[in-house]
Structures are given as C-alpha cells and as structure tokens.
C-alpha cells in the first residue's frame with residue numbers, strides 16, 4: 033500500500049478510537065507490530081478555538097510513525113483551518129472523519145452525516161487537500177442507512193477530490209455498532225477504487241484479519257475494538273501472515289505485563305493522576321477470563337498511586353503462577369474471541 037512517500041506491504045493498522053488511541057495506546061500497539069496508527073478524532077471547531085485538550089491530541093512521537101491525525105467537522109472553513117493547525121505537528125497523513133455515527137458528531141452535520149451530503153463531503157475533502165502539503169485520507173462507512181448505501185458513489189468522488197486512501201467500516205450509520213460489518217461492500221468498493229482501500233469492521237482475531245484481506249482484497253486492514261486490552265492482535269496477525277500460524281495465545285504473564293506497560297506509558301504522557309485514572313477502564317479487558325479477576329479489578333480501580341497499581345498487578349501475577357502450577361489456567365481463546373469486549377467500551381452515541 034502506498035500513500036504519499038510511504039509504502040507498506042499489507043499493513044495492519046490501528047483504528048482511530050476516541051478515548052482509546054492516545055499516545056500511550058498507540059505506542060503500545062506499535063511495540064506489538066501495528067504498521068500504522070491514527071490519533072483519536074480531533075474536533076476542528078475545538079482546534080480552531082485553540083482548546084488545549086484538543087491541541088494535545090495532535091502530539092505524537094517519531095516512534096509512532098507512520099501516523100495519521102484525524103479531524104472531524106461540519107464546515108469547509110473550520111476543516112481547512114484545523115487541517116493547517118494539525119499539519120504543524122507533522123503527522124504523515126491527515127485523515128478526515130466521514131464515518132462517526134455519534135450524535136455529538138453526526139447530529140451536528142459532521143462525520144457520517146456527510147454521507148447524506150456528498151457535495152459538501154467533496155467540498156471539505158478537496159479544500160483540505162488543497163490546504164496542506166501532506167497526503168489526505170478519509171475514513172467512512174458504507175452509507176447512512178440500508179436504503180441509501182452510497183459507498184460506490186462516494187469513493188470515486190473522494191478520489192477526484194484528491195483523497196489518497198480510503199478506510200471503510202462495513203456498516204451504515206444507522207447500524208451504529210449493531211449486526212455484522214458487511215465486508216462485501218468493502219470488496220465492491222475496492223474493485224472500483226484507484227487509491228488504496230483499508231478494510232475495517234469486526235476483526236477480533238488474527239484469523240479474522242487474514243479473512244478480511246482475502247474477502248475484500250483490500251490494501252490494508254484496520255483493527256479497532258479487537259485491539260483494546262489486546263495489542264497482541266497485531267503481532268499475532270503479522271506472524272500469521274508471515275508464517276501461517278499466529279503462534280500461541282498470550283498467557284497471563286504477557287497480558288499482565290502489557291497492562292503494566294500500558295499504565296507506564298499512560299503515566300508518562302498524562303502524569304500520575306490522569307494516567308492512572310484513565311487506565312482504569314482497560315484492566316478488565318487485559319485480565320478478562322483470568323481467575324478471581326473481579327477481586328483484583330476492584331482493587332485496581334480504587335488505587336490512585338500507579339506504583340501501587342503495579343504492585344497489585346505483580347502480586348496478581350504471582351497468584352496466577354500458583355493457579356498455573358495447579359493447572360487451573362488454560363488457553364485464552366475464549367477471551368480472544370469474546371466479542372462482548374464491546375460492552376465495556378465507553379463510546380457515547
């Protein structure tokens with residue numbers, strides 16, 4: 033797959049996720065082999081106002097490259113201004129969000145709402161392309177609802193506007209996150225696209241990622257929810273693609289260590305207080321399925337000192353060593369295939 037000067041063969045990509053793909057999580061996923069990452073979406077209006085919280089989301093380290101900054105907005109003017117601000121932070125690409133179904137975004141005419149206004153979508157895309165010198169990509173859904181699936185119309189229009197790659201989540205806006213992503217629409221879009229297509233939706237395992245490549249013939253695949261508490265999905269997918277086997281499932285040691293690494297990164301970038309607080313929502317997925325996990329989780333979400341959290345995780349690892357010696361910890365397949373991971377997400381619609 034080639035975007036601008038960057039070429040990656042069959043990339044496995046971390047999807048943009050609000051409140052998830054911050055610097056800490058992106059860097060963790062890079063360690064596990066993610067080929068490319070996106071920031072959380074950043075509001076064009078907020079950037080324009082100079083909102084500190086939004087500007088902070090533009091920061092990244094070289095280790096994260098190639099990285100796309102994603103912006104969303106509902107006017108050409110705000111998106112052009114935001115694009116120029118984002119470019120100053122030197123991301124490799126700028127991505128436009130044309131797919132968010134959340135009320136706070138689509139309800140205001142941005143994100144997936146632009147699927148209902150293709151003229152405006154194209155006006156935003158071409159103005160942003162003209163405003164910056166880095167490649168501009170787009171991420172969208174297959175349509176607004178099942179009566180108006182228009183991805184095959186939208187793709188050539190975005191290409192004509194100068195968009196250099198298109199990530200497609202195989203759902204409509206009205207699907208929200210229900211049902212299953214329709215990979216056949218992604219394949220249909222790929223068949224007519226001139227720019228690289230990145231396929232997204234319902235990759236929960238390394239095997240799913242490979243099936244996504246095979247079904248859609250896409251140039252890259254993008255993983256969202258399946259990576260939360262499970263950055264191993266990147267290394268497992270890469271290994272499966274390279275050798276035909278994803279290797280063994282991560283055991284409790286690796287999963288606890290990943291939680292510790294994630295916490296350390298989180299504290300590095302957000303400071304002790306927020307870094308520790310924001311990690312609370314992640315422990316249940318890292319530890320899911322392990323013995324007596326509710327006891328340790330209750331301790332973890334009450335603790336304010338990150339060093340104490342690490343101590344708790346270390347002693348839990350010791351406790352698990354005991355269970356393992358008794359043969360009471362088995363393969364983690366159930367955890368990895370457990371789509372109910374969705375239930376613990378804090379995605380407001």
Ligand SMILES: Cc1cc2nc3c(=O)[nH]c(=O)nc-3n(C[C@H](O)[C@H](O)[C@H](O)COP(=O)(O)O)c2cc1C
Pocket residue numbers: 047048049050051052071072073102129131132171201232233234235254255256257258377378379
């Ligand atoms: C918690 C959460 C936050 C998300 N935030 C964004 C976002 O900021 N920008 C975006 O384009 N998509 C966002 N998405 C959608 C994902 O990028 C992705 O398209 C969707 O989750 C489907 O992929 P998956 O089945 O691999 O999760 C978000 C999804 C979740 C679950």
